[in-house]
Amino acid sequence: MKKLLTLLLVLPLMVNAQPEQPVEEWTGKTILVIGGHPDDDHQSHGTLAMLKDHGNDIYILTMTTGNVGTKDPKISRNQLSIIRRQEQLDAMKEIGLSAEHYINLGYDDGRLEFADREEVVGKLVYYIRKFKPDVLFSFDPGYNYVVWQKSDHRAAGYLAADAVRAAEWRLLYEGQIIHDGLTAHAIPEFMFYGGNVSDKNTTVNINDYVENRVAAGMKYVSQWSSGWKDYKGPDLDKYPPDDREAIENRVRRRIFVKDGISYERFRYHKGPPDTMGHGPRD
Amino acid sequence: MKKLLTLLLVLPLMVNAQPEQPVEEWTGKTILVIGGHPDDDHQSHGTLAMLKDHGNDIYILTMTTGNVGTKDPKISRNQLSIIRRQEQLDAMKEIGLSAEHYINLGYDDGRLEFADREEVVGKLVYYIRKFKPDVLFSFDPGYNYVVWQKSDHRAAGYLAADAVRAAEWRLLYEGQIIHDGLTAHAIPEFMFYGGNVSDKNTTVNINDYVENRVAAGMKYVSQWSSGWKDYKGPDLDKYPPDDREAIENRVRRRIFVKDGISYERFRYHKGPPDTMGHGPRD
Amino acid sequence: MKKLLTLLLVLPLMVNAQPEQPVEEWTGKTILVIGGHPDDDHQSHGTLAMLKDHGNDIYILTMTTGNVGTKDPKISRNQLSIIRRQEQLDAMKEIGLSAEHYINLGYDDGRLEFADREEVVGKLVYYIRKFKPDVLFSFDPGYNYVVWQKSDHRAAGYLAADAVRAAEWRLLYEGQIIHDGLTAHAIPEFMFYGGNVSDKNTTVNINDYVENRVAAGMKYVSQWSSGWKDYKGPDLDKYPPDDREAIENRVRRRIFVKDGISYERFRYHKGPPDTMGHGPRD
């Protein structure tokens, strides 16, 4: 019985083949990560650290400033926006990425869903055409069915998907091509995170980069330490003695480990953007 | 074989635990029900009657006036709006709730999907912050995947979910906090109705309140009797002789009965709003 | 094991019964096909050719002009719009439909998602009320869960669904009724294409109309031949010698064949529009 269930869950893996070239061997690729908030990219930090180390060029684009999510009554939206930016840059440093590789669209946290979609998609299209990524990392908009996600993640998922589709047509957002010197670009490969576990078809061995991921994760002090309720700056030494261990545990616990090896799991897709969300259809 | 199928369908029950304290024992809680139309709350009327009887404080908020759904050619939108309000108040009376416990946002039926989402969410946030519910009853936005629903129900589902998320942050809709004397509020528990049966994980024994539910349901004369096509007022005596029995049968038939006991089924969720729509993910 | 999987996939077929009267026997019906782009209707061309031949009255409504999807750097949006219109009319001719049976709403390809939804739905409602179809063919918005689709298909799916719901109420878009001489209309039957294979519950034997479908499909020269990258007009003789065979193969390959018989597969639904997207619920 258990075997059958396993088989059922494994089914999608057979439909969506793993990348021909294992992710662990990728090099020379340009990679764009699109997320909703500073820290959304964290669930790929092991993979990104490895890819950076292997000579790939990585950009992280965050749509909102993350300027809302705190329970500390003293902090204003702009203060939080500044804190989250610094945490993001500090975390990126741990996986080998400098500030030049970070783009933030500046939307208010929690309000991305209300922004004008044609404009937001246009901004994403701009960066896709500018960086011309070989691979996009983003929230999984869902396989065969739409995955339910919190407001900004939902928006991040479908806006990224829509932007990928739009970016490949020179007749859409053509002002960018004529006036900003860009050209249309079709992203050929995708690594989706954050979707249902049953939809994952690719695991990446991040064993050698676990410590980078952990060090990066521990930078999100305002989110995952007691700084969530009482922010005292980026230095964990200024927090209650247990905080450092607590955040480290929290960060480590989120890593998927099997047979002693640490992995990050993705739904990998190769092919035209139009087919990113489903299996073969009539 | 049948056993396997059962097991497959039952799986989610194991993932989302039932409420620790059975619903039948709840008392002293504040409960907010958010629905799209007058009568959307009916599928919980047994549970609500019981909860009211057990000393819980219940508010029903309906987003639209229900001013469109009739096949009677004589009735105008405003007449229907008035009829539906009275039916709703009459039904609420049968489950122990007075008019003070009813809020209607006044949107046109069938047009909620077109309203400005930032404004609609803001109004829901207002009432969540005002009543500070311990439990939210609403349409199930879906478990792991987005449930497909008719336009207003779809809207009611995601708007309620978005409002729950926004309500907990003091940095969103902060004008309400500064100028209307409210404070941020995070709803801790959820009872979702209207979703897929396979997603249900909680049954509530409503045996002692079936008659309240039936009496309440029979108040929706303009919806479930021949008043749907030829409205003659709220008094069933004015309708064709079979109507009373027909509406009663219709109302009773919608109740789930197993081994002679009547139940209402929900997807129960406890935890941060962000996780209301899915199981554990990486 | 295989039997079990089959059974699992077949399950929906038992829930959503096939049409009582087989599609192959339909006659005298009015049929409206709503699609996002010129060619979205192609996956039903065998069925439509048969239905036309059997005395049904068929209208094809396309929401966008398809004026974006080309890799030919010489073509402008308006040129493509003209080309796609002609291809659509040529394809329709092959299945027996004249230009009078084609409506195009004129929206830009890739931008339907950004158009004002109340207005787009209103235009669809207008044509539903004007033609009063017995059957609607459209993208499957999804069964029990929302199907993920590319932007315009997603929009085409839910906008058509919303329009079907709105069209039946005389109190919605009532200006059309009072000022344009229309009446409310509820479409009773639906044939959904483009959804997940596991949701299909109806197969139509198109064996006698395969050649019509193939001939129609071969008219989409700008989409499925090398005209995609280098458009030379509608005449396949002007293209590289292999092109004719390539497009024919491509068109034939998309037809589902079992035991030597060609079929088109649909999710059929009968009943009120509100229930089109799900099985029975509490």
Next chain:
Amino acid sequence: MKKLLTLLLVLPLMVNAQPEQPVEEWTGKTILVIGGHPDDDHQSHGTLAMLKDHGNDIYILTMTTGNVGTKDPKISRNQLSIIRRQEQLDAMKEIGLSAEHYINLGYDDGRLEFADREEVVGKLVYYIRKFKPDVLFSFDPGYNYVVWQKSDHRAAGYLAADAVRAAEWRLLYEGQIIHDGLTAHAIPEFMFYGGNVSDKNTTVNINDYVENRVAAGMKYVSQWSSGWKDYKGPDLDKYPPDDREAIENRVRRRIFVKDGISYERFRYHKGPPDTMGHGPRD
């Protein structure tokens, strides 16, 4: 002193020349009247009656249904919409125009300002391109300065102006040209009503058509008789005895009379739409 003031007010008359061919001699022209509500065209009814009589082809397009403006508590929006339509058709009959010459866009009264402007302008462009008018009659958007008007009139003014500008470009709303068989059209002449008296530069002698105007005006029973508060149908005999005289007086009083001759006054403009709102500029 008085002479100076007169001269000051008359100044614009010298800037904007009167029509070369007096309006009284126009024939064979196609004329489109765009208004916000049923009755907005009334202030031109004398001129329109004359023009119709002189062999011009006249279409009246009204953007809203006028379904709000009543103080009669018994009337619903749709009833008012029907009443206002009939009054409009009855009034048009008095000036020689049949129902085929009336178009109503169906927007709710009082809500035109909230409708999607790109869509409303598109609908106006459609009719401009279809009728290809030689002259447009509409609310004066203002000369040199924007005239302040009530919400729907304001909207009617600028939307009509925007539509005139858009209609002349084949690269705007091009779906209408490619898919609906229309062509771009530039309206060469304009007659603006409803603006400031000091901006008027053209008077039309309607002496022979005063009775047509009065008869037409007396059809707006729900607006200008006691039917405003207590509507009893279109027949004035069913109203209090004074009503007929009262409405007639009201209608007559609005006519500008000088030296015993009745006139309607307009701001006439000839030239490209871009210059309709101002005098020569650098």
Next chain:
Amino acid sequence: MKKLLTLLLVLPLMVNAQPEQPVEEWTGKTILVIGGHPDDDHQSHGTLAMLKDHGNDIYILTMTTGNVGTKDPKISRNQLSIIRRQEQLDAMKEIGLSAEHYINLGYDDGRLEFADREEVVGKLVYYIRKFKPDVLFSFDPGYNYVVWQKSDHRAAGYLAADAVRAAEWRLLYEGQIIHDGLTAHAIPEFMFYGGNVSDKNTTVNINDYVENRVAAGMKYVSQWSSGWKDYKGPDLDKYPPDDREAIENRVRRRIFVKDGISYERFRYHKGPPDTMGHGPRD
């Protein structure tokens, strides 16, 4: 010559008669003041102080929180929102109005122009129908021509005007009437401030209330003292020694004085809302 110019400027005064009953004699009226920001009402504080003293009931409604306008780099949006609220309440106290008479809609300063107009107008309509004012004080939307104003003032002007028009129709925002127990209300009189001086037709002698106005104005410490650049709380003693005099001078200087008497000037309008913006027209 000078006489002529005077006469030209005075002309509107003759067209729009002053209130029959001088403002100085008003009593028992309900008055609603609608402004864009906390302090927009200040230019009427003398008149309001007098009216309050004479037994009129006054409500001040501000659309935005004023949470942007500061040059002090230390202050956040929410802090400013709180400061401005307190200043407004302190100022109102000086003219005799308690906090119960203050309503703030909570919109962000500088972003009112981007809010959904149907929703903002609806909120204003709600308060007009709730308070049923005899007189509205608001920004002058302009006489015969639209006055140009900064973004939020422009919005405040036309939104208030639109709301006044909508409030009188029971068929607009009818959900408020059916579900919130309100009734339609037409405001009969208007006092417009902030428009062009040449449009003023009414002066109010505020000689006895100048000190109230000055005391009220001196409460806007964060706007008109050095607190604009370096906010130190509401107590002027905490600011540089010159500040108190400077703010007092500034506040006094804005008062119009003629022949030793202090006045506030308005454009007064009486009649249906539709005619508030212009003189008689054909």
Next chain:
Amino acid sequence: MKKLLTLLLVLPLMVNAQPEQPVEEWTGKTILVIGGHPDDDHQSHGTLAMLKDHGNDIYILTMTTGNVGTKDPKISRNQLSIIRRQEQLDAMKEIGLSAEHYINLGYDDGRLEFADREEVVGKLVYYIRKFKPDVLFSFDPGYNYVVWQKSDHRAAGYLAADAVRAAEWRLLYEGQIIHDGLTAHAIPEFMFYGGNVSDKNTTVNINDYVENRVAAGMKYVSQWSSGWKDYKGPDLDKYPPDDREAIENRVRRRIFVKDGISYERFRYHKGPPDTMGHGPRD
């Protein structure tokens, strides 16, 4: 009498003083020109040529691509967008400005009015904060009253005005400040073109730069030569023999000449942006 009229028209000149330092003496200033279409800046080309020559740093920002305004049936939107860009760069060269000084926001011509205002204003704010201009050149939004202009000019006028106001507040579009390294900026001086002649208060002697202006103007071949109807490329030699003279005459005719000296006229404003549209008010 004529003297009086002159005096009346001259009045605003006395109210709005000319710049203290004559424009002819400006040097070292940063100047931003915001226009709706390529060529809107032409009416200031003499002044800009002089200012460039005098050591000022000038940027021209155009909101739309000008991709609609042609009567040549062969040209597509994108072709026109490319042509207009090149003409603009060629014209700028004649007045001393390189391509690095040109920004185009890429909006479709004729559709600026429909774009999301919060986003468009945000883009303008971005460039104002980036260039930190001392002087803004833009369409005159109007003095005391709103000037009526064609759709895109109207939009260009008020959007620029709104952007100027927003740019000075660090609490608006604050994502730009935190994430893009910009700071708030208040533009102190304004030169408005395109408004009513009677509102002009500043004349600039462009006698030495007339030939630059003429040479620049003659680059707009697709707009002001027979290329308007039949475009043959940028080289005037390819057009009918009269074209060169015709376009030159046209360009020269638009220059205001008095007593043999050529001028460009502006409404100059100095002071806070809030007061840019009106004289002193109470």
